[in-house]
Amino acid sequence: xxxxxxxxxxxxxxxxxxxxxxxxxxxxxxxxxxxxxxxxxxxxxxxxxxxxxxxxxxxxxxxxxxxxxxxxxxxxxxxxxxxxxxxxxxxxxxxxxxxxxxxxxxxxxxxxxxxxxxxxxxxxxxxxxxxxxxxxxxxxxxxxxxxxxxxxxxxxxxxxxxxxxxxxxxxxxxxxxxxxxxxxxxxxxxxxxxxxxxxxxxxxxxxxxxxxxxxxxxxxxxxxxxxxxxxxxxxxxxxxxxxxxxxxxxxxxxxxxxxxxxxxxxxxxxxxxxxxxxxxxxxxxxxxxxxxxxxxxx
Numbered sequence: 001x002x003x004x005x006x007x008x009x010x011x012x013x014x015x016x017x018x019x020x021x022x023x024x025x026x027x028x029x030x031x032x033x034x035x036x037x038x039x040x041x042x043x044x045x046x047x048x049x050x051x052x053x054x055x056x057x058x059x060x061x062x063x064x065x066x067x068x069x070x071x072x073x074x075x076x077x078x079x080x081x082x083x084x085x086x087x088x089x090x091x092x093x094x095x096x097x098x099x100x101x102x103x104x105x106x107x108x109x110x111x112x113x114x115x116x117x118x119x120x121x122x123x124x125x126x127x128x129x130x131x132x133x134x135x136x137x138x139x140x141x142x143x144x145x146x147x148x149x150x151x152x153x154x155x156x157x158x159x160x161x162x163x164x165x166x167x168x169x170x171x172x173x174x175x176x177x178x179x180x181x182x183x184x185x186x187x188x189x190x191x192x193x194x195x196x197x198x199x200x201x202x203x204x205x206x207x208x209x210x211x212x213x214x215x216x217x218x219x220x221x222x223x224x225x226x227x228x229x230x231x232x233x234x235x236x237x238x239x240x241x242x243x244x245x246x247x248x249x250x251x252x253x254x255x256x257x258x259x260x261x262x263x264x265x266x267x268x269x270x271x272x273x274x275x276x277x278x279x280x281x282x283x284x285x286x287x288x289x290x291x292x293x294x295x296x297x298x
Contacts, residue, residue, distance in 0.1 A: 009144075009168065009169035009170070009185070009187060009188075010142050010143065010168050010169055010186065010187070010188070010189060010193065010195050010199050014035075014187075014188035014189060014190055014192065016031065016035075016190070017031060017035075017190040017191070020190065020191065031190060032190055032197070035189075035190045035197070035198055036197075036198050036201050038186055038187065038198050039184075039186055039198040039199075039201035039202035039205060040202075040205065042168075042184045042185050042186045042198075042202045043184055043202050043205045043206050043209065045185070046182050046183060046184060046206070049180060049181065049182045049183075050182055050206065050209055050210060050213075051213075052180055053164045053180045053182060053210060054210060054213040054214055054217060055217070056136075056162055056179075056180065057136040057162060057164065057210070057214050058213075058214045058217035058218055060133075060134045060135065060136055060162055061096075061134070061136060061214060061218060062218060062290075063134045064134055065096075065132065065133075065134030065135045065136060065161075066095070066096040066097070066098060066129075066132075066134075066135045066136070067083070067086070067092075067096060067097050067098075067135075067136055067138070067211065067214070068098050068099075068100065068126070068129060068131065068135055068136065068137040068138070068156070068161070069082070069083055069097075069098070069099045069100065069137070069138050069139075069140065070099075070100045070101075070122060070125075070126060070137060070138070070139045070140070070148065070149050070152035070153075071099070071101060071102070071139070071140040071141065071146075071148075071149060072101065072102035072103070072107075072113075072115065072116030072141070072146050072148050072149070073102070073107075073111065073113065073116060073195075074142070074195055074196045074199075074200045074203075075140035075141055075142060075146075075149075075166075075195075075200075075203060076099065076101035076102060076103075076107060076108070076140070077101075077108055078140065078200060078203050078204050078207060079099045079101065079138070079140055079207070080099050080101065080105075080108055081204075081207075082204075082207040082208065082211055083097035083098065083099050084097075086211060086215070087230065088229065088230055088232065088236070089215075089226055089229060090215040090220040090221075090226065090228050090229070091220065091228035091229060091230050092215065092220070092228075098129055100122070100125040100126050100128075100129065100152055101125075102115035102116040102118070102121065102122065102146075102148040103115035103116075115148065116146050116147065116148045116149075117147050117148070118147060118148055118151070119147040119148070119150055119151035119154075120151060121148055121151065122147065122148035122149060122150065122151025122152040122153075122154075122155075123151035123152065123154050123155045124151075124155075125148075125152065126151070126152040126155035126156055127155045130159075131155065131156050131159035131161045132159055132160070132161065133159060133160030133161060134161075135156070135159070135161040135162070136161065136162045136164065137152065137153065137156040137161050137162065137163050137164065138164045138165075138166060138207070138210070139152055139153055139163060139164070139165050139166070139174055139178060140166045140167075140203055140207075141165075141166070141167050141172075141174045142167065142168040142169070142195035142199040142200070142203070143167070143168075143169060143172065143195075144165075144167030144168065144169040144170075144171075144172025144173065144174045144175055145169075145172050145173050145174065146174065149165075149174055150173055150174065150177060153165070153174075153177050153178065162179055162180070163177070163178045163179045163180070164178055164179065164180045164182065164210075165177070165178025165180070165181045165182060166182050166184060166203055166206055166207075167181070167182075167183060167184070168183075168184050168185065168186050168195065168199040168202065168203070169185075170183055170185060182206065184199070184202040184203065184206055186198045186199045186201075186202050215228075218291075219290060219291045219292040219293065220291075222247060222267070222270065222293040222294060223247070225243045225246060225247055225266075226243065227243060227247070227266040227267045227270065227293060228266070228267065228291075229243070229266065231259075231264040231266075237264070240259055240264055240266050240269075241255045241256050241259065242255075243266050244258065244259055244266055244269045244270060244273070247266075247270045247274075247293075248270055248273040248274055250273055254273065255269065255273075258272050258273050261278075261279045262279045262282070262283070263279070265283070267286055267291065267293050268282045268283050268286060269282075270293055270297075271285055271286055271293065271296050271297065274297050275296075275297065282296075
């Protein structure tokens, strides 16, 4: 057995933390926190590629496509987190944010590490989603070589879907086989090989940035207001009232009255108040402008 294998990227040894278990607790905590700064820089360094991914993805999703994700372990769990937040935040249909995770949904809570080694399973799980040419698949793998993700890519490519690859190691298959490779080069972890640390943080930031930017491009935001939220609880009802008030400079009572008539659709309420229209007229005007509040008001 060769014991002189040179490790690279996320698998390499972090010299700063070789005596991690001997550190005093405050020093331990500070080292773990400080190392996360590298995650932010890694995502920032990938800004240009992320921007390209956003523009191409938004173009397909505007035609009715879905945002699909494929991942294993930490990467798969982060995919579930990103996809689940799109509906309450942006009113994005749950059916249009779907995750294929190695080991299935159960692997979110119970690790199924062996499942990530199956190329065939990744291909089968993605095929089960019946991908189309308007779909966008984000494949996530810290190592950059997860067979499950590569199998999902193969199925997506056959259907003509756009494949975006996120990986934390350079020169890897996930990057090579994606249409848009995004390298998040975070390097060695404080706890050797534990990609739930800064590699995972970088993936979370990248996913947040990609999906949020896509939603902005799809007119889910007016100014910096999340005007397509779903008012499904007391907190979100109050937020809908506040957003409508901020967009129109009316009172809370006026905002609430408009929202009530608009079925608690913030966009419709804004157009109603700004253009002095009824709910159905405002909704129709928005539809004519593909949900773009700014154009509807112009």
